[in-house]
Amino acid sequence: MDRYITAPFDTETVKELHSGDYVYITGTVYTARDAAHKRMYEALEQNKELPFQMENNVIYYMGPSPAREGRPIGSAGPTTASRMDKYAPSLLDLGLKGMIGKGKRSDAVKQAIVRNGAVYFAAVGGAGALLSKSILRSEVIAYDDLGTEAIRKLEVKDFPVIVVIDAQGNNLYETAIETYKEI
């Protein structure tokens, strides 16, 4: 089922999303990948403030290529989410409501998704040129020294994603494969 939703999310919106839904997101999302997650995790360990509030927000696991002149961003597809599995449960427990990436998640992440009523989306991996067209603005808000791995605040319009793990814990990677599996 196709849905159009706005980010940040509220609890009700997330509850209505089901594994397999095709969703278009409009609003604000934040980018963070390996190095930014490591820094945020260390900040939490030291009781320091995070660069943005997790509450109801969405993180896009993405490090873009540089923008050409006149464009908000370069190529901007998802990176493999499992590398952030170590850090994701802490952020979900702080109120993070959505993650956009690609690939499998650990059981600990799945449990944290269910516990907090959150959602994990996949964007199509390797479609970075196409996905960049749904990003209207991009601004580095923290960890500038990390280059492509800095935290960016993105304004997106109808950004296309697919619900993989919903708030009930259904996992499209497991269910969809069964439909077409012959060996």
Added chain:
Amino acid sequence: MRTVKVEEIIHNIKEMCIEANHYLTDDMQQALAHAVDTENSPLGKQILCQLRDNLHIASEDMIPICQDTGMAVLFIELGQDVHVEGGLLTDAVNEGVRQGYQEGFLRKSVVKDPIIRENTGDNTPAVIHYDIVEGDKIKITIAPKGFGSENMSRIFMLKPADGMEGVKDSILTAVRDAGPNACPPMVIGVGVGGTFEKCALLAKKALTRPVNERSDIPYIREMEEDLLNKINRTGIGPGGLGGTTTALAVNINTYPTHIAGLPVAVNICCHVNRHCVRVL
């Protein structure tokens, strides 16, 4: 002896980095277009259409096909009658990569030290494999490699008794474990034989073979076809979200090996299987 100036090498490598990251070869484009027609899953078909549109946008608007513009891997076949003038060949290659990634707005994804992890800022150094060959030409193949799929690659040191079935099982295991992480539909490069490092190199090089050309060795050709068929029946599908297009090709390269061994390397590549070849 023929002289090739380093400036010519630098200039060509710069252009090749940019070309490889914005245009796929014809065989890859045709394989993706064909997959749109044959995919059984509606969602899988939708994803494949997005990938086709993505290639179009990349070339029209000069936006890299994927934001992971890779670590630059180069195969250089250097004719032994070539004299490189004006500097070291390796320095020229790295300078070409540096200029290509800077001027082409490509992502700098290389860290100087694997543990300390400080970005080098210019995507160098490249990974360069040299071969000394007959003649007075330099054949350069550049294959930028993204790490979503590189991370899912595997080496298996099998026993001779494991035989062909053992090789096939290893390849299927690697593909199943990779699943959605490797951005399917994948291209599977396989090296069988040689030593630990030789089979990895064979697998990497196999990815640069056209996806529509099968091996010259009859039993390897059969293995490639059988494995592609099996991989496409695992159900993984485009994006790992279910379907009948999990791989576009299985390319297997072989080499003689030791009486005690059967090394198998599986180098997985996503659908953005990039390479660009020039002969100077």
